[in-house]
Amino acid sequence: MSKEVKPTERGIHALYAEDPLKAEKLLWDREPESDRRGFLKRSSLLAMASALGASIPFARYLPLGMIPAGLAHAEEPFSIEGKDGLKVLNDRPLNAETPAHLLDDAITPARHMFVRNNGIVPAPKELDAANWTLEIAGESCVTPTTFSIADLQSRFKHYTYQLVIECGGNGRSEFVPAASGNQWTVGAVGCPTFTGVRLRDVLEACGIKKDAVYIGYYGADLHPSGDPSKHAISRGVPMSKALEDETLIAWAMNDQAIPYLNGQPLRLVCGGWPASTSGKWLKKIVVRNKVHDGNKMAAPSYSVPKYPVAPGSEVPPEDMQIIHSMPVKSLITFPKSGISQPLDKTLQVRGHAWAGDLEVSEMHVSTDFGVTWQKAKLEAPANRLAWQHWSADLSFAEKGYYEVWARAVDSEGKSQPMLVPGWNPKGYLNNACHRIAVQIV
Ligand SMILES: Nc1nc2c(c(=O)[nH]1)N[C@H]1C(S)=C(S)[C@@H](COP(=O)(O)O)O[C@H]1N2
Numbered sequence: 001m002s003k004e005v006k007p008t009e010r011g012i013h014a015l016y017a018e019d020p021l022k023a024e025k026l027l028w029d030r031e032p033e034s035d036r037r038g039f040l041k042r043s044s045l046l047a048m049a050s051a052l053g054a055s056i057p058f059a060r061y062l063p064l065g066m067i068p069a070g071l072a073h074a075e076e077p078f079s080i081e082g083k084d085g086l087k088v089l090n091d092r093p094l095n096a097e098t099p100a101h102l103l104d105d106a107i108t109p110a111r112h113m114f115v116r117n118n119g120i121v122p123a124p125k126e127l128d129a130a131n132w133t134l135e136i137a138g139e140s141c142v143t144p145t146t147f148s149i150a151d152l153q154s155r156f157k158h159y160t161y162q163l164v165i166e167c168g169g170n171g172r173s174e175f176v177p178a179a180s181g182n183q184w185t186v187g188a189v190g191c192p193t194f195t196g197v198r199l200r201d202v203l204e205a206c207g208i209k210k211d212a213v214y215i216g217y218y219g220a221d222l223h224p225s226g227d228p229s230k231h232a233i234s235r236g237v238p239m240s241k242a243l244e245d246e247t248l249i250a251w252a253m254n255d256q257a258i259p260y261l262n263g264q265p266l267r268l269v270c271g272g273w274p275a276s277t278s279g280k281w282l283k284k285i286v287v288r289n290k291v292h293d294g295n296k297m298a299a300p301s302y303s304v305p306k307y308p309v310a311p312g313s314e315v316p317p318e319d320m321q322i323i324h325s326m327p328v329k330s331l332i333t334f335p336k337s338g339i340s341q342p343l344d345k346t347l348q349v350r351g352h353a354w355a356g357d358l359e360v361s362e363m364h365v366s367t368d369f370g371v372t373w374q375k376a377k378l379e380a381p382a383n384r385l386a387w388q389h390w391s392a393d394l395s396f397a398e399k400g401y402y403e404v405w406a407r408a409v410d411s412e413g414k415s416q417p418m419l420v421p422g423w424n425p426k427g428y429l430n431n432a433c434h435r436i437a438v439q440i441v
């Protein structure tokens with residue numbers, strides 16, 4: 001009766017119930033040497049405990065890589081404390097996206113803000129806002145300075161902006177051949193409000209040398225190896241982006257403390273750029289006289305080929321360029337894909353559209369697989385770099401299966417493509433049109 005179970009997290013759980021020794025061996029064999037140390041085991045358990053909403057007293061006995069039954073056996077595949085309806089793609093480290101219909105709010109609530117972690121998340125008890133410090137340094141900083149959050153709050157003017165945060169790999173699951181990494185569908189995006197101080201004001205207070213070209217951040221999370229000399233991720237942006245009005249060092253999201261998994265107590269926010277530039281659990285910012293060289297700055301990370309390449313090509317690193325602004329994109333957040341609707345009723349569809357550093361200038365919807373398009377109503381953004389709400393009233397001539405397709409156009413006239421755009425080795429920047437299924441009955 002013993003069936004072969006693939007060594008995926010869920011598969012392992014099933015195998016565990018049948019043959020714990022075999023499961024243990026499988027887990028052990030697929031772990032890189034560095035992961036076998038108890039250190040990582042305990043740290044990923046912290047994320048588990050946070051997901052369960054309780055500590056795990058016997059954590060030391062829980063087999064490496066095993067998902068607690070409280071999560072694995074839940075009706076909804078996995079629930080994360082403070083997050084509601086998110087789909088977990090990976091729990092080591094925790095990565096979870098938001099289904100499109102749960103992104104319907106004008107301002108993304110904390111419980112629907114996706115989570116993308118590259119390393120070992122700091123323990124909640126380490127994230128004490130009262131004792132937190134942020135260091136500003138780097139070879140192009142005149143006067144390196146360390147600030148408490150209270151210093152930042154008292155010395156600099158506060159700003160609140162609604163900002164799109166979208167993972168550079170959002171949409172990766174659609175690339176063929178598949179690119180490695182989290183297989184995000186459409187939900188690695190959100191647009192909450194952030195409150196904090198301008199990065200510009202803080203950097204200017206410390207003095208910016210003439211040769212400054214880039215900033216880089218460091219967070220309190222650890223590299224997945226557990227090696228304290230490495231960082232999970234340390235990215236940055238050119239000075240022009242760093243000095244924009246909307247680039248914030250934020251302590252609040254939607255007027256509350258930033259959620260634990262989204263970077264509490266302090267994060268950098270660079271709206272409209274790959275969210276990997278928005279450092280969480282922010283400890284240090286360096287002003288650099290060269291392109292920042294932290295972990296995941298070098299190609300192929302967050303880089304795309306400088307020219308179109310055939311799917312599956314190998315691209316030399318020198319032919320790759322770092323992603324700056326994200327491309328134009330939109331989501332249909334209402335209705336949920338798969339709904340039924342009576343023929344005699346008008347269907348109101350709605351969603352959001354965004355375009356990196358640009359604005360969205362037009363929004364179109366189609367119910368005939370793109371043969372004809374109707375213009376949707378499009379609102380202005382709450383502020384620069386916020387997403388824009390759109391809506392359209394649709395009627396249907398006869399009963400049957402339809403799809404609603406949505407397509408945004410940015411202020412430079414660039415449109416979302418219908419199909420997955422330019423294949424690239426790491427599967428970034430898929431801004432293909434979102435579509436939903438509708439049954440007219
Ligand atoms: N310190 C730190 N900052 C980080 C990351 C991380 O792993 N560690 N991940 C980055 C990436 S790749 C993304 S997409 C966003 C995700 O932000 P969120 O988890 O708040 O949605 O955080 C970015 N900032």
Ligand SMILES: [Mo]
Nearest residue numbers: 116167168276
């Ligand atoms: Mo990301």
